[in-house]
Amino acid sequence: xxxxxxxxxxxxxxxxxxxxxxxxxxxxxxxxxxxxxxxxxxxxxxxxxxxxxxxxxxxxxxxxxxxxxxxxxxxxxxxxxxxxxxxxxxxxxxxxxxxxxxxxxxxxxxxxx
Amino acid sequence: xxxxxxxxxxxxxxxxxxxxxxxxxxxxxxxxxxxxxxxxxxxxxxxxxxxxxxxxxxxxxxxxxxxxxxxxxxxxxxxxxxxxxxxxxxxxxxxxxxxxxxxxxxxxxxxxxxxxxxxxxxxxxxxxxxxxxxxxxxxxxxxxxxxxxxxxxxxxxxxxxxxxxxxxxxxxxxxxxxxxxxxxxxxxxxxxxxxxxxxxxxxxxxxxxxxxxxxxxxxxxxxxxxxxxxxxxxxxxxxxxxxxxxxxxxxxxxxxxxxxxxxxxxxxxxxxxxxxxxxxxxxxxxxxxxxxxxxxxxxxxxxxxxxxxxxxxxxxxxxxxxxxxxxxxxxxxxxxxxxxxxxxxxxxxxxxxxxxxxxxxxxxxxxxxxxxxxxxxxxxxxxxxxxxxxxxxxxxxxxxxxxxxxxxxxxxxxxxxxxxxxxxxxxxxxxxxxxxxxxxxxxxxxxxxxxxxxxxxxxxxxxxxxxxxxxxxxxxxxxxxxxxxxxxxxxxxxxxxxxxxxxxxxxxxxxxxxxxxxxxxxxxxxxxxxxxxxxxxxxxxxxxxxxxxxxxxxxxxxxxxxxxxxxxxxxxxxxxxxxxxxxxxxxxxxxxxxxxxxxxxxxxxxxxxxxxxxxxxxxxxxxxxxxxxxxxxxxxxxxxxxxxxxxxxxxxxxxxxxxxxxxxxxxxxxxxxxxxxxxxxxxxxxxxxxxxxxxxxxxxxxxxxxxxxxxxxxxxxxxxxxxxxxxxxxxxxxxxxxxxxxxxxxxxxxxxxxxxxxxxxxxxxxxxxxxxxxxxxxxxxxxxxxxxxxxxxxxxxxxxxxxxxxxxxxxxxxxxxxxxxxxxxxxxxxxxxxxxxxxxxxxxxxxxxxxxxxxxxxxxxxxxx
Numbered sequence: 001x002x003x004x005x006x007x008x009x010x011x012x013x014x015x016x017x018x019x020x021x022x023x024x025x026x027x028x029x030x031x032x033x034x035x036x037x038x039x040x041x042x043x044x045x046x047x048x049x050x051x052x053x054x055x056x057x058x059x060x061x062x063x064x065x066x067x068x069x070x071x072x073x074x075x076x077x078x079x080x081x082x083x084x085x086x087x088x089x090x091x092x093x094x095x096x097x098x099x100x101x102x103x104x105x106x107x108x109x110x111x112x113x
Numbered sequence: 114x115x116x117x118x119x120x121x122x123x124x125x126x127x128x129x130x131x132x133x134x135x136x137x138x139x140x141x142x143x144x145x146x147x148x149x150x151x152x153x154x155x156x157x158x159x160x161x162x163x164x165x166x167x168x169x170x171x172x173x174x175x176x177x178x179x180x181x182x183x184x185x186x187x188x189x190x191x192x193x194x195x196x197x198x199x200x201x202x203x204x205x206x207x208x209x210x211x212x213x214x215x216x217x218x219x220x221x222x223x224x225x226x227x228x229x230x231x232x233x234x235x236x237x238x239x240x241x242x243x244x245x246x247x248x249x250x251x252x253x254x255x256x257x258x259x260x261x262x263x264x265x266x267x268x269x270x271x272x273x274x275x276x277x278x279x280x281x282x283x284x285x286x287x288x289x290x291x292x293x294x295x296x297x298x299x300x301x302x303x304x305x306x307x308x309x310x311x312x313x314x315x316x317x318x319x320x321x322x323x324x325x326x327x328x329x330x331x332x333x334x335x336x337x338x339x340x341x342x343x344x345x346x347x348x349x350x351x352x353x354x355x356x357x358x359x360x361x362x363x364x365x366x367x368x369x370x371x372x373x374x375x376x377x378x379x380x381x382x383x384x385x386x387x388x389x390x391x392x393x394x395x396x397x398x399x400x401x402x403x404x405x406x407x408x409x410x411x412x413x414x415x416x417x418x419x420x421x422x423x424x425x426x427x428x429x430x431x432x433x434x435x436x437x438x439x440x441x442x443x444x445x446x447x448x449x450x451x452x453x454x455x456x457x458x459x460x461x462x463x464x465x466x467x468x469x470x471x472x473x474x475x476x477x478x479x480x481x482x483x484x485x486x487x488x489x490x491x492x493x494x495x496x497x498x499x500x501x502x503x504x505x506x507x508x509x510x511x512x513x514x515x516x517x518x519x520x521x522x523x524x525x526x527x528x529x530x531x532x533x534x535x536x537x538x539x540x541x542x543x544x545x546x547x548x549x550x551x552x553x554x555x556x557x558x559x560x561x562x563x564x565x566x567x568x569x570x571x572x573x574x575x576x577x578x579x580x581x582x583x584x585x586x587x588x589x590x591x592x593x594x595x596x597x598x599x600x601x602x603x604x605x606x607x608x609x610x611x612x613x614x615x616x617x618x619x620x621x622x623x624x625x626x627x628x629x630x631x632x633x634x635x636x637x638x639x640x641x642x643x644x645x646x647x648x649x650x651x652x653x654x655x656x657x658x659x660x661x662x663x664x665x666x667x668x669x670x671x672x673x674x675x676x677x678x679x680x681x682x683x684x685x686x687x688x689x690x691x692x693x694x695x696x697x698x699x700x701x702x703x704x705x706x707x708x709x710x711x712x713x714x715x716x717x718x719x720x721x722x723x724x725x726x727x728x729x730x731x732x733x734x735x736x737x738x739x740x741x742x743x744x745x746x747x748x749x750x751x752x753x754x755x756x757x758x759x760x761x762x763x764x765x766x767x768x769x770x771x772x773x774x775x776x777x778x779x780x781x782x783x784x785x786x787x788x789x790x791x792x793x794x795x796x797x798x799x800x801x802x803x804x805x806x807x808x809x810x811x812x813x814x815x816x817x818x819x820x821x822x823x824x825x826x827x828x829x830x831x832x833x834x835x836x837x838x839x840x841x842x843x844x845x846x847x848x849x850x851x852x853x854x855x856x857x858x859x860x861x862x863x864x865x866x867x868x869x870x871x872x873x874x875x876x877x878x879x880x881x882x883x884x885x886x887x888x889x890x891x892x893x894x895x896x897x898x899x900x901x902x903x904x905x906x907x908x909x910x911x912x913x914x915x916x917x918x919x920x921x922x923x924x925x926x927x928x929x930x931x932x933x934x935x936x937x938x939x940x941x942x943x944x945x946x947x948x949x950x951x952x953x954x955x956x957x958x959x960x961x962x963x964x965x966x967x968x969x970x971x972x973x974x975x976x977x978x
Contacts, residue, residue, distance in 0.1 A: 025135070025139065026135065026136070026139035027138075027139040027140075027142045027146070030139075030143060031146070042162065042163055042166035043139060043140060043143055043163040043166060044163060044164075044165070044166020044167040044168075044169070044172070045166055047136060047166075047167065047172070048166075048169065048171055048172075051171060055177060063134075063135070066138075067142070069141065069142045070137075070138035070139075070142045071141055073134050073135070073137055073138030073141070074134055074135065074138065075138060075139070
């Protein structure tokens with residue numbers, strides 16, 4: 001596999017950023033993941049993953065959008081870059097390709113056991 | 114309802130400042146949401162859990178900048194650097210000129226020297242098997258006579274190859290003095306640089322045959338292999354293969370191969386190669402004493418080269434060779450074998466001690482010093498003048514230049530100057546090369562297709578560029594903008610100190626070179642004017658051939674009647690350099706196993722008075738037949754043999770048992786590098802082939818012409834090859850003279866470059882202090898006082914340099930003199946003179962600017978700026 005290696009959690013975070021397009025910041029990404037996957041994630045882990053994604057050039061960020069809830073603090077808003085989008089598409093394509101390659105008999109044999 | 118305060122404080126403490134806002138915002142927002150979802154108590158737990166997630170090293174560090182980066186190498190900035198650099202060069206023409214001149218001279222001369230060094234180091238390295246090829250040598254003689262012969266006996270090569278697994282292959286070479294005259298149609302040449310060789314010469318070494326079969330170069334004994342040039346000499350454009358040359362005594366040779374000319378950096382360089390089997394044929398055919406090429410352990414006349422198996426032990430091999438030798442000739446107990454690697458032959462002496470490599474090292478050091486001096490000039494001038502650049506640097510910093518960018522800028526500036534200097538240096542090298550070749554006796558060319566030339570140029574330029582650019586670039590880029598704009602950079606003592614150290618180093622080098630120059634020329638003068646023990650003025654000599662030698666007395670008688678001829682005598686060798694030596698001798702008191710090598714010279718009865726030699730004891734030869742059993746020894750021989758009251762004592766030379774009739778005062782018959790060796794005069798007219806003619810001086814040309822006519826009368830085919838002894842004597846010291854001359858030139862250039870730098874610095878100082886001088890003059894300072902003020906600083910540095918240089922020069926020169934058996938003492942006044950000279954040169958350089966500054970009209974200088 002060429003290009004940037006993406007960990008499973010990084011992939012999930014990147015997808016969440018894409019879903020929350022325009023309003024993707026730390027807390028929002030946590031909520032999105034918890035809703036989608038039904039598991040609780042640590043905010044620090046999400047921040048750390050976002051940082052890594054940005055270092056790899058898959059997302060870009062800017063500051064903005066303060067609210068009272070945050071005590072007047074600004075958010076760091078992330079958006080998926082073109083490179084990030086391509087990385088996601090590649091992963092999806094690869095998965096599909098592998099799914100397609102599973103022979104029809106595979107499931108049958110499994111059932112027999 | 115707020116998040117746990119302690120957790121917040123922990124976060125504030127741990128997180129880097131630039132992350133705090135977003136992280137805390139997210140945490141608080143999340144907390145609010147969780148309170149609504151699961152209640153305050155669980156939200157607080159959750160908050161702690163989230164905060165702990167941030168306690169990793171990633172969050173303690175700053176975020177990496179991502180949006181805007183300053184590039185070290187943006188094309189726009191690079192263009193700007195070049196532009197500023199060029200403007201600076203043009204604006205300060207005077208300093209640019211000094212810098213470029215110094216660098217050009219330094220680079221050109223430095224690279225020329227390194228070219229010479231590279232050529233010396235490349236000798237014999239071009240054979241594929243170079244590393245495995247060794248020359249066989251012998252230790253011979255005992256006590257004071259112990260010495261190394263580079264020629265061995267013939268059979269040791271084939272026996273060694275057959276019996277010892279260490280030796281893969283062997284080749285023997287032997288000088289050919291049997292066939293010297295060769296004819297083809299109407300062309301006749303006297304060949305004096307030819308050898309007999311084993312066929313393996315062409316397979317063991319990389320001397321490629323252009324035509325002919327390398328595995329069978331000599332189909333029979335009448336074959337000959339020529340070099341390209343030699344072949345052209347005889348046959349022009351005709352194909353030489355199969356052509357017949359007629360050699361001495363009408364021997365016919367068929368050309369069986371043509372070899373490419375031997376490379377200039379080969380120790381083996383000949384014009385013609387004859388089969389070794391022919392030599393053996395000539396030597397042993399019809400011999401009655403039973404000696405042949407397989408058992409003659411008497412004739413040490415063969416340069417033997419062997420290819421060793423990888424990993425062969427030299428020590429065991431030489432022991433085994435000695436065993437073979439002793440098995441065949443048990444009485445040679447003094448003989449031992451040693452091996453010298455082929456690549457070392459050129460630069461090391463036969464015993465492996467340092468020879469030419471010392472000169473190579475000396476010249477490499479000089480090249481390095483010259484380059485260093487040139488670099489110092491650049492560093493000194495650019496740092497001294499840094500103040501003028503400080504404002505530019507500060508402005509650049511204030512508008513956002515990073516230190517690395519400024520560093521880059523100055524690096525590029527230096528590189529630009531260097532490229533200019535390098536281009537000029539190439540031109541200079543090209544122009545100087547012919548003169549340099551003449552001076553150094555080399556045939557160097559600037560072959561731009563040779564990667565080694567590029568490597569040399571690349572390394573030299575990269576090295577000097579790095580040495581002279583890094584410090585100024587660091588220094589210039591490190592100004593603090595605010596201070597610099599206020600003009601507070603000048604008073605940095607440490608930096609001025611560094612510059613002073615560099616000036617001292619420069620002048621120390623110059624003083625060392627000047628002192629060495631003096632000592633070398635003194636020594637050369639000493640060895641060339643030392644009392645030789647014989648008088649060689651106006652004497653020329655040449656070797657007669659058989660038919661002339663038979664009529665010697667008649668020739669002598671008629672020559673003596675010629676105008677311009679004062680005297681005539683003859684001997685068996687060239688008195689300036691007696692080649693032959695023998696250990697086949699005996700005297701009363703010779704110990705068992707002792708060998709004393711003597712130089713035997715057959716001389717005529719008038720030889721000793723002819724050369725005004727002195728007899729210490731006894732009498733000269735009388736010219737009677739009984740003289741054939743009389744010997745005259747030199748003082749060293751008497752001393753070495755421990756003979757008391759030598760006159761009348763028995764002495765044996767070869768087969769002749771006779772008596773000692775005289776002792777001649779020691780005279781020098783070799784280079785002064787070597788001690789006087791034992792010599793023996795004997796009387797045998799048939800061997801006296803060297804004829805000496807003393808001319809009256811002014812009529813020398815007529816005397817030579819007359820002698821040549823006699824020579825041609827007996828040997829019409831041969832060229833009359835004569836030499837005045839003074840010339841042959843000077844030729845002994847040609848390499849010393851070349852070294853000395855080159856040393857003078859290099860020292861001169863080093864001093865010149867140093868002065869150039871000093872001149873620049875002095876100019877700069879005078880410039881900076883223009884107003885100060887103006888004020889001083891207005892207040893009544895005298896011109897001398899101002900000159901003193903300006904020159905004092907520099908003179909102090911030069912004096913320190915002299916103090917440092919003296920012991921170094923003394924040590925280096927003492928080591929150089931060690932090589933001479935007869936040498937001068939290093940005298941203190943040499944250093945005083947060298948120091949004074951350096952001082953005067955420095956003073957002249959500095960005072961030019963100082964006087965100019967001191968004479969300036971204060972009204973003008975005060976109005977400046």
